[in-house]
Amino acid sequence: MSFEPSExxxxxxxxxxxxxxxxxYPAEAxxxxxLAAAKNRYKYPPIMVELRARAKAxxxxxxxxxxRxxxxxxxxxxxxxxxELLQRSELGAEACNCYPGTIGNILLLDSFAGEDVKQQxxxxxxxxxxxxxxxxxEADVPSSDPTQLKFPIRRDGGDYVLTGKKVWATASLQEECELLLVFGVTDPNAERHARHSLVAVPRSAPGVSFGRIETVFGYDHAPYVHNELFxxxxxxxxxxxxxxEGAGFAMIQHGLGFSRIQLGMHSIGSAERAVALMCQWCDERIIGGKPLSDRGVVLDAIARSRIEIDQARQMxxxxxxxxxxxxxxxxxxxxxxxxxxxxNMALAVLDRAIQFHGGAGVSQHTPLAAMWAYQRVVRIGEGADEVHRETVAKLELSRQREARAKAAG
Ligand SMILES: Cc1cc2nc3c(=O)[nH]c(=O)nc-3n(C[C@H](O)[C@H](O)[C@H](O)COP(=O)(O)OP(=O)(O)OC[C@H]3O[C@@H](n4cnc5c(N)ncnc54)[C@H](O)[C@@H]3O)c2cc1C
Structure with a gap:
């Protein structure tokens, strides 16, 4: 295993x-x-259209x-x-068509969709x-466990018919969004891992409508807002x-390894931006006749941050x-x-950077507050911390039990 990137x-x-x-970075402001001036907040503002065109070109x-x-x-x-580098700005991954949801959905369609859905x-x-x-x-179901989800997808002749409500449907309200991949129950009597399926629904299909927008610590994340979907x-x-039919659960697990690792890279990117901002600010902020960066507490915070980022990257x-x-x-x-x-690493690093920025750290004048809010969500989405700790602990217990059994002959 080499840590040296290829040429x-x-x-x-x-x-x-x-x-x-x-x-x-210049596009952030x-x-x-x-967006603030836009009549329609739910579509790419012109600067994002420009960034995407340039990145593609x-x-x-x-x-x-x-x-292929x-x-x-x-x-x-x-x-x-x-x-990691793209995520030093909240705009980087989207500009290069590399947002985790975008990559994940493309790979899902490539592996499992029919030719018509791929073309469309x-x-x-x-x-x-x-x-x-x-x-x-779904609103009334603990969605950390997708096997419990109840949204019905009913077979009717040559069609599927969907009636019900979903929540937190990120980007579904965005004007550029044309595809809704909807997870629901096709066979309520099947074994719980075989009850659900995933269907492609054109966003423009008759009967699709949009409800309340959820905010994240007050951020609506426009244009990719999180809203109810009817x-x-x-x-x-x-x-x-x-x-x-019935393979929905297995399929949504399929891409999660990739997207969880990519989310981790994003956390590192945000933490690197936070350290860069913290170091610059502490070098330039003169308090009591000397820069903040001369103080032991600041050195300690910078050192802890570097150690924690490098540990997470190696992992x-x-x-x-x-x-x-x-x-x-x-x-x-x-x-x-x-x-x-x-x-968790990124949140700790961001918190230190916010602290040394004082009021500026919690304001709109640096990207730190928005990055903190985004990283806080990552502890819940795609499996909450507790769910993943349980996985780690169960695998560890079984590994230890196997080792003891082997030693005992
Ligand atoms: C900003 C944002 C964007 C989102 N985007 C989307 C999207 O695009 N599409 C979509 O479908 N969903 C999306 N979600 C929803 C997200 O995936 C769910 O919130 C998440 O899966 C958790 O489900 P829940 O909210 O129902 O919490 P629950 O499942 O009710 O869990 C609540 C809490 O219980 C604890 N817990 C859960 N399981 C266990 C366990 N086994 N052991 C111990 N404790 C446990 C954890 O602390 C967890 O946070 C988004 C959410 C947010 C905040």
Missing amino acids: KVKKLLGRVAEFMDAYV VFEEQ EGLWNFALPE LSGLGLSLSEFAPIS FMWPMIEGKIRSCISIT FDNVRVPSSNIIGK LLKTAYIVETHGTKAARSEIAQCKVLAP
Whole structure:
């Protein structure tokens, strides 16, 4: 296992760094201004349209998709440093069509969708013409356990019919979103892991409507807001099923290894930005006649942050290595460990950076508060900390039991 990026990745990293410096960081304030002035907050503001067009034209696009899907074909460990760099800004991944949900949905369609669904939705997603939403969560069901979800998807002749409500359907309200991947029950009598299916629903289908928008510590995350989604006798052809009937649970687990590792890289990117801002601020802020960075408490905070970021990065790279060499199943404990470790690390680092910025740290004048709010969500989405700790503990117990049994002969 090497920590040295390949020549190809080094070159790409240089180009991504230039793109971030020249276009993405300067776009952050413009993005906020354009959204604040927009009549419709639920579509890309012009600056994001520009960023995406530039990234695509420069070939900084779809890094993690295989070449047969017009991607750059990077492996997970090759993509890791690039994904981390993109996430130093909240705009980076979206600009390069590399938002975790986008990559995850494209890979899901590639593996399991029929040809019509691929032509209608997957290829336009790859080209960046449309966006998608995956809608799993329900209001009255603990959605950490998807086997409990109740939303009905009824078979009626050659169609599926959907009626009910989903919540937290990120990006479904966005004008560029054309595909809703909806998770629901097709056979309530089946074994609990075989009850659910996933179907592709055009966002424009008659009977689809949108409800209340949820905020995250007051942020609405426009244009990709999180909202209720209503289905009133929405009818789609049975060919819109993704994979086989009853395979919904297995399919949503399929891509989670990748997206959990990518979320970890995002946590590291946010933490790196926080340290950079903390160091600059503490060098420039003169208090009591000397810079903040001369004080022991600040040195301690910077050192802790560097140690924790580097630990998390090594854990993520090790996990990516196991996934690539032995498969996702072999890395189950490590993926769960990363999912807990990375956002908690980022939250600690962000909190220190916020603290030393004083009032500026909690304001809109730095990206720190928004990054903290985003990282806080990562401790809940795609499996809460407790769920992943349980996985780590159960795997550890069984490993220890096997070792004892082997030693006892
Ligand atoms: C900003 C944001 C965006 C989102 N985007 C989407 C989206 O695009 N699509 C979508 O479908 N959903 C989305 N979600 C929903 C998200 O996936 C769910 O909130 C998450 O799965 C948790 O489900 P829940 O809220 O029902 O919490 P519950 O399942 O009720 O869990 C509540 C808490 O119980 C504890 N807990 C749960 N299980 C265990 C356990 N086994 N052991 C110990 N403690 C446990 C944890 O502390 C957990 O946080 C989003 C959520 C947020 C906040």
